[in-house]
Amino acid sequence: MVLMANPVFDTVRSVMAVREYQDKAIPSDVVTRIVDAGRLTASASNRQEWHFVVVREPETLRALGSLVRTGPYIAKSVLAIVVAYEKTSNTGISDCSRAIQSMLLTAWAEGVGSNWTGFGGLEGVRSKVALPDRYEVLAVLPFGYPARPVKGRKKRKPLAEVASAERFGTPFPGGGSS
Ligand SMILES: Cc1cc2nc3c(=O)[nH]c(=O)nc-3n(C[C@H](O)[C@H](O)[C@H](O)COP(=O)(O)O)c2cc1C
Numbered sequence: 001m002v003l004m005a006n007p008v009f010d011t012v013r014s015v016m017a018v019r020e021y022q023d024k025a026i027p028s029d030v031v032t033r034i035v036d037a038g039r040l041t042a043s044a045s046n047r048q049e050w051h052f053v054v055v056r057e058p059e060t061l062r063a064l065g066s067l068v069r070t071g072p073y074i075a076k077s078v079l080a081i082v083v084a085y086e087k088t089s090n091t092g093i094s095d096c097s098r099a100i101q102s103m104l105l106t107a108w109a110e111g112v113g114s115n116w117t118g119f120g121g122l123e124g125v126r127s128k129v130a131l132p133d134r135y136e137v138l139a140v141l142p143f144g145y146p147a148r149p150v151k152g153r154k155k156r157k158p159l160a161e162v163a164s165a166e167r168f169g170t171p172f173p174g175g176g177s178s
Pocket residue numbers: 015016017018019070071115116117118119154155
């Protein structure tokens with residue numbers, strides 16, 4: 001196998017869900033780059049029916065930690081991005097999911113950890129950050145420098161179990177490819 005340097009793959013391979021953060025501010029230019037990665041993401045028919053609310057006030061971060069049942073640790077992050085789509089959009093979940101991945105990978109490439117928290121049913125978050133009723137909040141992303149080194153060992157099914165060559169059940173990669 002030929003090994004090639006590929007920083008995008010390395011970022012995908014090493015990113016993990018980071019749930020504990022240092023109490024250290026993220027520089028403004030890095031914050032802007034993370035949000036801009038969301039903006040630059042492709043959406044269906046390029047409709048961009050999304051909105052990203054950037055939260056840095058400690059009081060709001062604490063409130064988000066209480067509002068997202070599966071993300072209490074948002075309270076101890078230094079930044080959170082609330083990701084929402086217009087309720088009339090048929091592709092809002094797909095579009096926003098892709099933007100979320102762009103933002104998480106961009107952050108990780110800067111050494112900033114994050115994670116996806118919540119999945120819909122986030123009405124309380126919507127009103128807390130004053131998003132109009134026409135939006136549905138998909139997720140809240142807390143960010144911060146990791147509190148401890150990230151090991152980067154992923155627990156994933158082997159490639160042969162989740163991918164096939166040509167037809168379901170034919171092992172991928174087969175012996176013929178490299
Ligand atoms: C759609 C989605 C929703 C998730 N929701 C939560 C959540 O509410 N709270 C949480 O702590 N982690 C959440 N996660 C993180 C996953 O649990 C985590 O990425 C997964 O267990 C794999 O761990 P790793 O990213 O460290 O390899 C979510 C991830 C995805 C993709």
